[in-house]
Amino acid sequence: MSSIPLATDIYFNLSNGQKIPALGVGTSPPDNKPAVKEQVITAVKAGYRQIDTAWYYGTEQYVGEALKELFEEGVVKREELYIVTKYWPSLYNNPEESINQSLKRLQLDYVDLLLQHYPVAFKSGPDGLPVVPLDEAGNLIYDDDPVTGNKFIESYHKLEDLLENTTKVKAIGISNYSNPKLRKLLAAVKKHKPVVNQLEVHPLLPQQDIIDFNNQNGIRVAGFSPVGSGGAPVLKLPLVNQLAEKYNVSPNEVANAYLILQGVPSLPRTSNLERIKTNIRLPPLTREERDQLYQLGVENPERFINEPWGRGLGLKWFKGDNLSVEFD
Numbered sequence: 001m002s003s004i005p006l007a008t009d010i011y012f013n014l015s016n017g018q019k020i021p022a023l024g025v026g027t028s029p030p031d032n033k034p035a036v037k038e039q040v041i042t043a044v045k046a047g048y049r050q051i052d053t054a055w056y057y058g059t060e061q062y063v064g065e066a067l068k069e070l071f072e073e074g075v076v077k078r079e080e081l082y083i084v085t086k087y088w089p090s091l092y093n094n095p096e097e098s099i100n101q102s103l104k105r106l107q108l109d110y111v112d113l114l115l116q117h118y119p120v121a122f123k124s125g126p127d128g129l130p131v132v133p134l135d136e137a138g139n140l141i142y143d144d145d146p147v148t149g150n151k152f153i154e155s156y157h158k159l160e161d162l163l164e165n166t167t168k169v170k171a172i173g174i175s176n177y178s179n180p181k182l183r184k185l186l187a188a189v190k191k192h193k194p195v196v197n198q199l200e201v202h203p204l205l206p207q208q209d210i211i212d213f214n215n216q217n218g219i220r221v222a223g224f225s226p227v228g229s230g231g232a233p234v235l236k237l238p239l240v241n242q243l244a245e246k247y248n249v250s251p252n253e254v255a256n257a258y259l260i261l262q263g264v265p266s267l268p269r270t271s272n273l274e275r276i277k278t279n280i281r282l283p284p285l286t287r288e289e290r291d292q293l294y295q296l297g298v299e300n301p302e303r304f305i306n307e308p309w310g311r312g313l314g315l316k317w318f319k320g321d322n323l324s325v326e327f328d
């Protein structure tokens with residue numbers, strides 16, 4: 001019997017009084033989208049209580065099928081889960097349309113948290129299609145200037161209205177917000193500050209300045225891509241493997257611990273069901289070990305989720321950049 005604590009037992013407080021589970025199962029589109037159903041079932045049976053999905057992923061339907069089965073079998077009750085979805089920049093103008101579609105696919109009456117996926121506006125149809133509108137030359141068609149525009153704020157106001165006037169969302173938040181974008185948003189919030197800012201966080205991308213600024217404002221950073229996404233580059237770091245050996249856990253669990261031990265929920269994804277089940281322990285890394293992991297990212301920061309519109313958002317450390325650009 002292992003004496004290592006379980007990440008699935010940890011919950012963090014949010015500013016609105018909710019508790020968010022420290023470990024969530026990611027559902028971004030794998031090659032085989034229907035396989036997400038079994039991944040979610042496996043995760044919930046293994047103890048995960050947060051499920052992270054998005055309108056954009058095309059997997060909500062399979063998350064919904066998994067939930068139906070889990071509820072019918074009595075594995076878990078709806079209120080024991082924390083379900084997060086997101087609306088995409090192609091529906092920035094109508095988050096209510098997005099959540100209506102999401103709830104139908106998820107077979108739910110409400111989600112626990114709805115995030116604005118990116119603070120940017122695309123010019124698409126009223127149904128949100130195409131999801132990434134391109135002109136004939138292959139350039140993205142924005143509905144607003146991605147650097148100086150303010151439609152992301154108008155969009156957030158609609159999210160606030162959804163929270164105020166409907167029962168479809170229990171909380172609202174943001175994702176992929178740099179500090180300059182967040183400063184702009186905070187100056188314009190009507191009543192409900194975001195409770196979460198979901199960002200790429202791992203030892204190669206610590207983003208301490210963003211985590212600090214969010215903490216100062218009572219916004220909890222949640223971390224996606226904890227092993228650096230496809231190819232899992234974080235798992236190739238010798239220090240991660242040394243720590244896994246020391247604590248007799250998997251390198252994935254060391255990556256989660258790097259986030260969770262600093263109060264950042266971790267959202268791993270894998271299509272390997274065994275890996276889902278064995279990715280739940282929380283090795284008690286010392287302060288010094290966490291600092292050593294952090295230093296790897298300070299010395300050689302690298303962002304692995306490189307969406308073409310990301311640079312305009314003031315996010316830093318894109319592949320090939322020498323150093324940061326502040327957008328203040």
Ligand code: NDP
Pocket residue numbers: 025026027028029052053117175176198199223224225226227228229230231232235252267268269270271272275305
């Ligand atoms: P992860 O860091 O979780 O990496 C997933 C990848 O790592 C998969 O390709 C997986 O392959 C591989 N992997 C994991 N463990 C191992 C291992 N031990 N050996 C080899 N390969 C391994 O990143 P994701 O980018 O998938 O992000 C996780 C979740 O975060 C998403 O599903 C989504 O829910 C959320 N997210 C949110 C974003 C946002 O904009 N808000 C953006 C990106 C992600 P395999 O399947 O073969 O195990």
